[in-house]
Amino acid sequence: MEKFNRFNYFRNRDKHFANLISIIDGIICDGCVNSQEILYLDTWLLNANEISDNFCFKSIRRRISDVLADETIDSTELNEIKKDLIIIQKNLLELPYLHLNSIESDRHLFEGLCKGILSDKELNDSEIKYLKWFLSKNDNLKKNYPGKIIYDIVKYILQDSIVTEEEREFLRKTLISFTGCDIESGVVDGFATQLPIDIINKFEASGKTVCLTGEFIYGKRSVCEQEIIRQGANVIGNVTKKLDYLIVGTMSSKNWRYTSHGRKIEKAVHYRDEKGIPLKIINEEQWQDFSYSN
Missing domain, CATH: 3.40.50.10190 (BRCT domain)
Structure with missing residues (x-):
């Protein structure tokens, strides 16, 4: 049992590190950082106990705490914290015990990216294009569940180079269903995926x-x-x-x-x-x- 618990600990630790790396990626992929994204990241970190003793984790928490100390975030602070996040992300990628060259880690990175993109409740064209690029460079993600579903939607949306508001909202809801990250409901993480759920007219338990x-x-x-x-x-x-x-x-x-x-x-x-x-x-x-x- 102890060996199993240690295995789970390290697997959950690496899962959170990979998520964090790509949450940062999703936040900065459109070239800017806003206050909603910083508040999301701060809340997510509060729940990531498995990595709370890491120096990168502590650096982000301390930096965000400094920015939020006066309860306002100006453009200068946002530009500075964007630079800090890029540096911290680089340091995370260089952790000697973290291996990001597996199918499993690709999935963790993909989950994190979608959470970061959703973190300000908006979905702009740059983020949609980045999502397509991220999936297109990884055959395993774009050809298998759940990446295939999202890749097909993104490809369809971008095929005419015009993103309608209906398409944008459909993709946003799909990402929420996939990640369990529904910020409008006050949930930054923790819901189970709803992406593969079937629509049913009845549930018959007897004999099933x-x-x-x-x-x-x-x-x-x-x-x-x-x-x-x-x-x-x-x-x-x-x-x-x-x-x-x-x-x-x-x-x-x-x-x-x-x-x-x-x-x-x-x-x-x-x-x-x-x-x-x-x-x-x-x-x-x-x-x-x-x-x-x-």
Whole structure:
């Protein structure tokens, strides 16, 4: 168990470092930094306990604290903090124990980039073009879930070189669904992804095979399982080809491989989208809504 906990610690640490590197990238990719982005970064850092003892982390927190001390942020301070973020990002990239040359780290960097882009609640043309460039240079990201979905949307939006407000808003909502980062709801991180969720007209538990993933507002996983069993379903621990429903909890799990989704979700998406297996991926809200309406 101790070895497992150490593995999780280092995996979560590296996940947060990679996220932070690309959150900074998403903030500065349009060439400027605004106060909303600084406030988002400050709030995100408050929740990143796994890396709080790192000198780069402490440097950012101290710099932001200095800027926010008088409760106002002027243009000079924003220009200075942008320079600081570039330097700190470079230092993070040079951490000797951090390896960013794997498929997993690419996914972490992609998640972080999307969070940084969303951090001021706006999505401008420069950010959309940068997102396309980031995905286009990585075949694994642009050809597989979830990068493929977002890459296809961005390509479509930019094909005529004109971004309509409807297209901009659709992409913004897609990024929120992917990252679980809904700043307008006061959440900078921690929601489970909603990107692969199916739209359903009913939830039939009786005689079905169900798997759960994530953290549930309804209660502990064991409590949720017992309730679903009471509704007549068979609950299993892993995603298989015989699965009828994968229910995703509202909150992401700390030990998921990625911050907004884990292997169960990826496997279910693969079975559903690539293998044609008629399983449904639903969220906790759908489960509860249809359970109470039956």
